[in-house]
Each structure stands twice: as C-alpha cells, then as structure tokens.
Amino acid sequence: MTTDADTPRTDDHQDLRLCVLLLALAVGLVIVALAVYLSYQHPMLAAAMNTGGTVAAVLVAGAGIVYKRG
Secondary structure (H helix, E strand, O other): OOOOOOOOOOOOOHHHHHHHHHHHHHHHHHHHHHHHHHHHHOOOOOOHHHHHHHHHHHHHHHHHHHHHHO
C-alpha cells in the first residue's frame, strides 16, 4: 500500500503541542527573568540586559531546532 505525498497530514495532537509550546514559552520567560535578576544583583556576571538577551536567543534557537525536527 502506498500513500500519496500530496495529501495533507492530519495532526491529532495539535492542542497538546500548543499547550507544550506555551508551557515552554512560560518556562523560558522565567529563565530569562532569573538570568536578568541574577546579573542585576551580581554586576560582575555581566550587564543585565545583555545576559537576558543572550539567554533568550539561545532558548529561541533551541526551540527552533526542536520545531524543525518535529
């Protein structure tokens, strides 16, 4: 039995994927806020906004890689 490559795939788990994505976004925001707070309290770590931006960029890049593989 062959399958037609042109037929759209049905996604039975779309709601679950959305919930996981939103949860991951919330966790990512908490991690960024923690990194900014720590760098604000301990200035020798780095400038607060630079650290938060770097952490956010790494999280977004990781999420993009996971999304592309899925």
